[in-house]
Amino acid sequence: MARIILLQIAAAFIVALVALLVSGLSAGLSALLGGLCCALPNAFFALRLLSSVRKLGGANPMNFFVGEFIKIALTIALMGAVVLFYPGLNWLAFLAAFIVVMKSYLILLFRH
Template sequence: MVRIVMLQIGAAFVVAVIAALIGGYAVGISALLGGLCCAIPNAMFALRLYVGTLKPDGASPVTFFVGEFIKIALTIALLGAVVWFYREVHWLGFLAGFIVVLKSYFILLFRS
């Protein structure tokens, strides 16, 4: 799990650098923020599942579903916070960063 989260954060930085080279500094920051809006909740979810496995009974389905709800709520909150506080957001870069990190999860799962 940690490997996948670290690779997602790495993908966020890679897409930010590419976006900055193509569109400039503000587009790169927007892409980085979009990617982190996806990677940070995934990291929190992985941490919650790991802590759940340390219990004597192990992780339960409730741990998973509560963690997934928190992940979705945190994603929405981070997206809203970026839009609220970073007024110079470039939507194409922001969405590109978010989508690349979101889809990198599936690619990384099938990688050996």
């Protein structure tokens, strides 16, 4: 699980660097924020699942569903905060980075 989260954070920084080099500072920052809007809630979800597995009694399926709901709510809240507080948002870079980070787990899936 940690490898996937680290890969997503690395993907966010790589996409931000590419956007920075191609389109400038605003696009680079927008891409970084878009990638982190996906990676941070996933990291929170992974930590929540890991802590629930290590509890006495083992994993509870309800923890998965509650964690998934929190992850979605946190993603929406982070995206809303970026849109609200960053007036120079480059939508293309923001959404492209979000999608790349969201699908970056496929790299690990097809690696072997």
